[in-house]
Amino acid sequence: MNAVAARRTATGYHPGDGNGFPAGLRPENPGTAQEPEDGLPADRRGTVPMGERRGPPDEKPGEPPEPPPVVTFSPSACLPPLTEHELEVLAEVGRQWAQAHRARVPREGGLPLDPELGRQRVTPQPSRFSRFAPVEMFRAEAPDELVATAREPPAPPRLRTQSRIRRVLLGPPLGSAAVVQERMRKLVGLPVLSSDLLSSVAYGPEAMLNVLVLAGSAALGLSLPIAAAIVVLMVTVGVSYRQTVRAYPHGAGSYIVASDNLGHRLGLAAAAGLMMDYILTVSVSVAAGVDAISSALPGLAPFAVPMGIVVIAVLLGGNLRGVRSAGRAFAAPTYAFVLGIALLLGFGAVQAARRGFAPVPAPKVAVTQALGVMLVLRAFASGATSMTGIEAVSNAVPVFKPPEWRNARTTLTWMISLLVVMFAGLMVLIHLQGVVPRPNQTVLSQLGRRTLPAGPLYAYLQATTALILLLAANTAFQDFPRLLFFMARDGFAPRPFLRMGDRLVFSNGILTLSVAATVLFIAFHGRTHSLIPLYAVGVFLAFTLSQAGMVRHWTRVRGPHWRKSLVINALGAVLSAVVLVTAAIAKFAEGAWVVVAAVPLLILLAVLIRRHYDAVGAATAARAVPEGAERPQELRHLSVVPVARLDLPSLHALAYAASLGQPVLAVHVSPDDEEDERFRQQWESWGDHVRLEIIVSPYRAVVPVLTGYLEALHLVRPDITLTVVLPEIVVSRWWERVLHGQLPPRLRRALRDLPGVVVTSVPLHVP
């Protein structure tokens, strides 16, 4: 709990800022966005790719809870600022450095060239080894500062094709300045944020009927009461989220609300639930979209799995490219889908009115399972997948035009109203038309075929259904990487998830989601009804924790109307928890066990990752009590040059080592006494300029003998830094490496683990 208290305000979380939106939210006050409002240390937030550090845990328990600030998706998130304390430590380290260093090398004027490439600027021909066009790539801006100007450095020939394919697929790189924000008005926000929610009615009702039908035709009569219960649930959870929007006007995903109020373990539980949710959103939406298409074109049914994989690949490519400035365009399909459902309900109502609202008798279905409480609960849990995506608005409050929270809340109300109307209307229409689930045709498609008067209208319904399901899957591609970004910022996920690719998207998160969703999709043969049992658990886990977090929030904050809000959120939490437990138990054997098992594992993994980062942070923090290695005057050197043969690479390495002006020791490992003598003779021919130590290795091992010798030297004089100067041949083609053995890389790998050993590679390039 304490660890979380310190971290709480350092993290703002809004994983879902819409569908196809620009990948960054720039807050109103960019200057303070990088610093939490309460000035708490930001030591939990960053990563440094090349030699990282974390500040010491800086706990301040009992801090009064504050609404968390917005945090941008900044490209420099991996290089977070230092705290005041850390800057002080640094200054102390620097003072001790200064005395010695200034005495030896003058800071100014000591460089043999102009690092700004200014006066000496030349435009030489790039060499054979040129990987990148030099010089022209940089523009001097200010003193001490260069700007890389090329959009993309020209690749070396062997990478050129690869690079070109990449550019064609993904487009040119985008500058960091392209992180901008669009603000939406309600009529735009509504469709953009609701595709995930509204698309759920394409599979939710069917999922419920699929369970009921097991108990035969008679059980189908229960569909309407269950639907009514789900509508109550929708309204309750919706109203509950209205409270969240008001309390967290800067956006409040389940992860941040639960972490803030319930501690980091429950926050991670919510995050794990959300991760499963996003993965399943992709799998289920793609599966349902493919169903919609193959219901209209039955010939495509056998290709469901490959079609789904292609769809996920397209989503992957599009999101790696960054689906930018398409936000508004995404509004159309949602409205088109709503229109399609409206037409269906309208024509259905007219037909039913003509019959005097007498239901068409459903075809007889054989009973395969007895009707019991468990079956009803399963049907309820399956039907509740119709409300997945309801949390989208609460995550994305800041993308609305001001007053943000009020606009967001209004939009949420509209969304829930639409959802309730569509869901309830469809359930009634299904009942009136006597539709039962069939293997090769979705319920929605059956309704369309029976109800809509013309083929084109039916085709329109199926097409918009497929389209909105695709958009829903795309939402997960936006939200999942951002969730991982926030987790990585808190140290609960690997730091590579912080990295923005050259298209300003979180490529690692996008790839992870694609792989996970594809694996699930293939494992369940792309069947929607097989995937549904996994779906509800993760979603309702996040719902429950988010609402429960709000309950705790109100008991602490006690703003206006807090009692009313508390009751509403408590009701939402209890109902969500009921669905969660129902889904976990009733559908355990059908697949829910996957999620039930995965959530604790993900929490454990996150905690272990955080523990590792904390340990590394403590070990790499700049220390006020220097241990010597930070102060150049306290370093003593010995260069060790392993020499196999007195050839050009070895001579280069020896010359390099000698030219540094530090003591040099050459080491030769000889497999037998004869070779020993031969080498000694070479050495003496050369002139015996450097102290040579020959180690006879009668078992012909080289790497263990050298590492053992270096470790022995280190143990004899631990205060000396041993620099191993390795002569290395660099060949120009990868396959030529096979011809030169693996000794240098093996040696380098073994030497990495030795304390007090620095490894220097002196390359010799051969044609």
Add this chain to the structure above:
Amino acid sequence: MNAVAARRTATGYHPGDGNGFPAGLRPENPGTAQEPEDGLPADRRGTVPMGERRGPPDEKPGEPPEPPPVVTFSPSACLPPLTEHELEVLAEVGRQWAQAHRARVPREGGLPLDPELGRQRVTPQPSRFSRFAPVEMFRAEAPDELVATAREPPAPPRLRTQSRIRRVLLGPPLGSAAVVQERMRKLVGLPVLSSDLLSSVAYGPEAMLNVLVLAGSAALGLSLPIAAAIVVLMVTVGVSYRQTVRAYPHGAGSYIVASDNLGHRLGLAAAAGLMMDYILTVSVSVAAGVDAISSALPGLAPFAVPMGIVVIAVLLGGNLRGVRSAGRAFAAPTYAFVLGIALLLGFGAVQAARRGFAPVPAPKVAVTQALGVMLVLRAFASGATSMTGIEAVSNAVPVFKPPEWRNARTTLTWMISLLVVMFAGLMVLIHLQGVVPRPNQTVLSQLGRRTLPAGPLYAYLQATTALILLLAANTAFQDFPRLLFFMARDGFAPRPFLRMGDRLVFSNGILTLSVAATVLFIAFHGRTHSLIPLYAVGVFLAFTLSQAGMVRHWTRVRGPHWRKSLVINALGAVLSAVVLVTAAIAKFAEGAWVVVAAVPLLILLAVLIRRHYDAVGAATAARAVPEGAERPQELRHLSVVPVARLDLPSLHALAYAASLGQPVLAVHVSPDDEEDERFRQQWESWGDHVRLEIIVSPYRAVVPVLTGYLEALHLVRPDITLTVVLPEIVVSRWWERVLHGQLPPRLRRALRDLPGVVVTSVPLHVP
């Protein structure tokens, strides 16, 4: 041709010194064994694992041909001596070095510790990072010399299990001194060297009948005339090899005889043929051995492929372990097999005598192919596989007791006599007993069942057949790695094949053979008759080139009786060539095309490898005209420290760079201007001790920007050696690396290709 002339006497080749023999032949005069008798430069012979070089081509055309000396399989083959010329160059380089270097660092007394670990010897506790128990591992022998004493350095905990499994399977490491030679008398040499040859009668006759039977029962009558032709071939080639043994008393494999006399391309052709031969010896012998077993125990027939793979795996393991001191034990199975065949022939003769030598009529076989010349030729070529292995003695002359060549020649005569008796006897017996090939039972097994009076005798026959086939396969495991050793010594194969593992065997060659043989075995479903068409081509290619080389040899050397020898070798060459062409044409479509295609490809590959080594050798040879990099006084330095964040690893790297006393430049790559400012502030807090250059990279690329910048610096001042001092975090478990990104390894890989850049890794170990 010239390139070969220079190399000729530097290579002794005797790939086949027996079955299960110690892996080295130490010559009578070990002192000179490393130097060719004629004092030619040995610059073609060596490899240096860590920074290699080759001397300049030192052609001496028109050198009178001398019998090549024996060359040992020395563990120091990868560290060959330098030529006189190279030593002179080295001395010149050293003289230029001396002036500058001595002035700066005193050679003696300059070291801060005793490199012999003598006076300061301590026995400290190994640290947490200890991969190897230190100090105790070494024993000071002479001045400037240590000997690694531990048989094996203790592995770190994470490798301990792996290391223990390895030791259990392969045994403890063997010292280089264990390379010893056993000398054999004729009665031991005969069985040891003949297992490959004599085992061929287990599949040769059947291979011939398998072809004839296609033309129906009538064609089987042709088996005796064809067998007679093969006997003539056997005798001719055998007598021809007797000439080779006399001319090359130090051992003469086909590769060396052909290279010596016909040029390196034909030598490589012989080597390629031999390589195919050895691979196929394993595949065919294992397949035939499995056939022998499953003929006796038909229940095992469906498991032929897995059984064969297990057998190859056992051979692999045994040979990696080094089947040592088992040489003499290998004599028994060969004699046992000869006894088995003798019993078979004896009982068969008695039975036939009782019938008045009237043949049992063979069962009718349907005609599937017309009897034509091509079919007869195919049968002949298939039957000729009975003489594979005939070259073993000529390869292994030096392992006999003196007078080596005479003992070897006598043994060869005995072997051929045995082969002829066994082969001819079996062919006659097959004819008399009316045996035809059947799918699930070998011909030998059928003969045994019909002829031998008791079950145990039949079981004995099958068991000894399987055993000798196993030994034959084992022969290839001895010879193949040695062939590659010699090719690698000549620069025609990758140098890792020179390396002797800690069990004194050429592990890389053994592994390569196992993989190739397994692939072939699986590709042909472990069926002997499918593999046979591939077999003859490689073998007879090597035979032909070896005999043709002898013809050329006699025209040049003209020793006693050279005319007679020339005629015999010419006859052998012509007959071998006939079989070669016959096999290549007649069995082309059945699989011989694999070999026909593989041989030129292998030659091309070998030539390309040699060309690469020559280029590398020229590029890495110590040069008499120094270019600066060999002379420490001409090196100018600039250390460049990429700093992402001012944490402990970066401070260590900065301190390390500064302590070397050379100019230091720190470089920071910033993704945007905000981060730029933040970093500048940190830098000033620290004290701005080192010149800092900030590069803003608006596209967030780090590696290309840094490499581009370094290349630009190099192009501005190519005379300066840029040392990139990389701060690196070293984690203790491999999976933790995922958590720290791949920036340092990616940067190191990119920097390898830059000219004038030395990379120094300053590690910081974290728990």
